[in-house]
Amino acid sequence: MFSSTFLGHQGWQISASGTSLLLDPLLGARFGHGGLLGLLYPPRQIQVGALSRIDAVIISHEHDDHFDLSSLAALDREVPLWLSSRASAAAFAAVADLGFTSIHALEPETSLELGGLMVHTYLGDHRAPGSGDEWDACALLIHDREGHGSFASTVDLPPPPGLWSRMAELGVAPGIWTIANNSSRASFQHIGLSTTPTPDPSCRDEPSDTELLARVLSRRLDELVAQWGLPALAAICGGGWSLDGARAWMNHHLFPIDGDALAEALANARPELRTRALVPGDILCLREGRLVDTPSSATFVHLKPRDRWPARDYRGPGPTLADYAPASVPDPAPEPDPATFDEDARARVELELDALARFLFAGPIFRALHSLPPRLGDGREAALCLALRRLGADDLVYVYAPTRGRFEPRSCAEPTLRYASGLECWAVDLLALLEGELPASALCYAGRMRVWNAAPERLRVSPQLLWEFAHPLHRPDRTRRLYARLLASLT
Template identity: 30%
Template sequence: MRAIFIGHQTWLVEHGNTRILIDPLLCEDFGLVDEHRIEIYPPRAVNAAALSDVDLIFLSHEHSDHFDIQSLNLLPRSARFVVGGTIVEPVKQCIRDLGFTLTQVNDTEPMRVGDLRLRFYPADPKTAFWESRVTQVHIEEADQPSNGIFIAVDALVSEVFKADITQGRLAPPKLVIVSNNSRVSPPGAFQSLENWGDNASDSNRKVGPLGIGVLSGVLTSYMDDFPVQPKNIALCGGGFIKRLGGFAAFPFSNQPTLSRLANRLSLDTNIVGLLPGETFALDSDSESQIGVDWVQVDKMQHNLLIDELDQFIKARKTVEVVASVRRDVQDVEMYEALLRRAQAELQRLAKSLMLFITGRKVLAMSHYKGRKLGPNRIVFSFVSHALGRQDSYTLNLISGQFEAETHSQLESLVAQYPFGVRLPLVDFIGMVEGDLQIWDIVGVSVQSWFEGGIFDGLIPFFYSYYGENGSPELLAKIIGRSMRNLEVCP
């Protein structure tokens, strides 16, 4: 059995005459919102015709870096299509509308597909809630169950899967594939869950994370309670670039470099980091794996991106927060109309926010930065750089209503309110109306600050409230538009 890396978190597992495709991203970019599609890193081209005979397509969950309609449209409708029981209905309907026969799995009973046997597992309950609908998969040779691959995707390793190994129902896998989604962000930029309040002034700009911390998190903390030490761990994920502002040269991660570093640290496990098109064979001891000719890395463009990154670092440059992902408004009347829509949306979400962990955390606080807190403790600040406008609103925890705030400068808001977010008005309305997804704007045009841990702020609330599970109607709208653009209509 061998695993072929196609890019980001897309894998093709082959054995005998059987081929299983996982989370297919086959285009040079991906995304459900066509005007905000994101480039795959490293840049590569996939000849989808080479996948015309795949036996089964498995979709782990519905996030756009796994579920790409344009890529699915390239695949044979003869392939069996499998999803987990927690995937949201608009995605299942989209798959049916594309012409696939859909199978939904709700348990861990083995599924025989030709020369392979598959088992599907729910994510560990401690997984971040926006990734908690991930279904993980174990693939083994039907005639030799000890040859197995476990693909963890974006979630913590399933407790049910670990119990199956511990209790002898399943042989330990020879390869565990884990996702490294640790963003390598440019100096001056921030990851989606980072606290802007710690870096609000130019004198306290962050300079970026180090790869060794990524290895610690992915290879030691993540695998801490795995029943047996895996023989091989493959890193994937983070294989894309949000080409906005000065972000172009900064991929989320570089798996081959990280794997070489990890193996020099003398870990007891072989760490595998592949470029798209490279393969890993379970029955091979060779460190150099043979690639496939139907996936080709654009080596020239890849080298240009690496050179661009090197020059950026040597020049000690920084980037600024992108003014807006969507085109900013130039007209005051249009801005005022959008602002009224934003005010109505704030009143709609107020009760949900108060019940979310953010609201519960701030309600339990009495003081902030040495001052006693009043009833207004959470602030939303909307900006238009084109018009020079900033309009802020604070949530009154007694009335449950948002009220206008006269102060709009970021440092003043950070000093006064323990929880807040500042983002372009056009991006907020785009998210509210389903013209883009929350994933399109976080880590790009949004600044947030909070007290406590990374799950306590407003970005996790956005993930919950506007994400695929919280707002399936927004997802359905986006999917419908994408399907019409492909001229695929139910």
Template identity: 45%
Template sequence: MLRATFLGHQGWLLRGGGSALLVDPLLTSSFGHGGLVGELYPPRALDLAGFPAIDAVVISHEHDDHFDVPSLLRLDRRIPIYFPARGSIAGRGLLRGLGFEVRPLAPAAEHSIGGLRLRTFVADHRGAELGDEWEVAPFVVRDIDGHGSFASSVDVPPPPAMLAALGDLAPRPGIWCYANNFSSAAHQRLGATSAAPASDAVSLASAFLRRYAAVERLWGAPAVAAIVGAGWSFADARAWLNHAVFPLENDVLADSLAAVAPRTRAVAARPGATITLARGEHVGIEGSQPFLAALPRERWPDRGYREGIAPAPDYAPATGRGDVDTAGEGALREGLAALAGWLYGGPLFRALYSLDPGDCGGRRPTVALRLRADREGGARTLAYDPAACAFVPVEAAAAHEEFIAGIECWARDLAGLFAGELGPTALCYAGRLRVWNHAPARVPFAPHLLWMFAHPLRRPEAMARLYRRLVAAAGEVAPVIRFAG
């Protein structure tokens, strides 16, 4: 049999052919580097001591919702880890430093893992809208006994080569895993007092159904469509984000698919859910395992999307501090200089040089960073000056009205991002900044710009420092996930 047990978010335990493979494991309750993004959702009961022994681990890519340092520390160091061949030296160096054997997860290759076969494909990253999961290799796992298959393109669209090969690799369609990456950032608008724009749930669901149709056309109706992702929630002062970030829950996507594809069993996977295939047929879905189960529904945080929810009036620094010391000022200077240099010739640079200054509504035709220093309103404003290739201090009483676009965040948080103290997700997508853009169709400026700048493949040395901090903060962690070899 081939058994696929959902761990949470996008993590899986795949068992077949006498072998067990762990994919993108999140083994603690926290979410994001340092737990600064949120908590795993749905919450679960996980018994690591009772977890099955593992033959290998696959890391699909280096984003912090897939490459989780505290989880890695809980693995027996004899377990080999397949890490993307195109991943950063920071991630590879961390794994080797921890004592793991790092095997390259090469794209367009066949990897043998005991009684399992992992076939990878090359993703297409040439479209500007296709995200930044550069090193992801979409994959298909099969067991050598021919019981079933598990196909996932993780966070990227399935490439044509993968869709074309599915029929040969697995003539009987198996499990198709779809990641729900729909999210809203409207809550981050600075100065917005009106309701956030309504999410178009119908359009989002239609995009999902089009993806399914492409799979069905070239492979046939999958035995099971497992819908995963959006696997975190916010707590305490950021709990309001639970009603602002997630416009379309996995249950809704599963229901939309069930309505149009009755031959496929659509499942919004919950931790512990285990899909079993035997001889190419769907045998059943268990709701839990002895070592893993979702908590009762009444213990889940309330996460229903609410149209028109207003942003919280204030937000705390992710680093826990508002002040910037001497070292932080140095990190800011160096980071801002590097950011300005990186912008030269890119989409934002080209857009600013294409602006008609007289067509900016009286605003300055550039972007700005408003860096907070305290909760009493103390802040400084830095304007991007392409002619100087620098961010320069300026006087601005209301930066979000005076500049055509910009970002507001805590100065200490931006320094932390530059210094490798803070991961980009915790700053850019966890309720810890505000953004404004009076001409979004003409000026491509959003928090994603900082995210791209801080990517491990662009700044591996800063990410390596962050990884070392996370290991040090974890202290002594005993490996509890056993090696099957």
């Protein structure tokens, strides 16, 4: 028998023929490097010691919702670990520092024999606009050698052309087709954006986000069936996090597509396909290619009752974020308050901003600025601004000067009214991000910064700028520093 146990978000335990592997395990209660993004959703507790013997660990790519150091630290270091070959050198150094003794590079376009399981990897197509930044990820097919079942995942990527045909060539029947519902919006971080509530779907003619995604998935299913066959089950996962504390209200405006609603919409569109939105602990078993009845949940996964799950019902874009606390300052902050940001810190952030300015050269913002007059029609300067908040002192304001290849300090009390586009966050957070002390996931879309774009069709900035700048493949040295700090916190 071939079994896939859902651990949460996109983490799995896959077992067959006496072999068991973990794929992208998230084993703790919190989400993101250092747990700074929020809580794993829905909340559950995993008894790691009660896991059956693990024969291998596979990490599909380096995003921190797949590559979680605290989860890896809970595992036996003798277990062979396979990490995407296109992950950063910092990631390989981190798992070595953790003490894993058998570390392997998982190459795309390869096949692995891991006991009774076979793992096949496939290149993704990262060239299309909007294809994301999972450049080190590849699609996966896992199946048992006895032919009972298979598990297909493109992780966070759209399936590349011809993928299903290539899987069919192996002579393996389609089994579990995983669908990652990672749809999220952080429009509450946008200053000046209209945030009127979304009307009741029954009162409008245009399809909802859920219906639109179901249509996309239906088209993908057409390709899958034509090239390979009908899967035994479409398993909807992903979206496994929520904000907590003072940021909990944002959960009502962050997740526009509910997993259960998506499963229902896809099932209605394609009644021939068995579809299920998973919760942690769900076990999917296949025998001779068919789903079989299983226990309600894995005994080592303890899921909290639904009435104790954080509320995530979508209520539209929501109000604009009015205030927020820094991510890099403990709560309560020690004295003297580090958010005051002294002159030494100011000099350090300006040094790091030189690297950010070089990163902008010839990119979309650079090109947009060279296509605009000095001022927009409303009188705002056609410029990109960084507004950095400080406690007990005036905010620091920097404006990108392409002709000088740097960010220049400016004196401005209302940067959101003076400059066309900009990002606002705490100065301590930006410095921590730039120096490799804070993960991008804790800042960019976590309700800890704001963005404005007065004329987004002409000049537009988003938190994605900082996300990609801090990417491990762009700044492996800073990522190495981040991982070292995270590992030190685990000891």
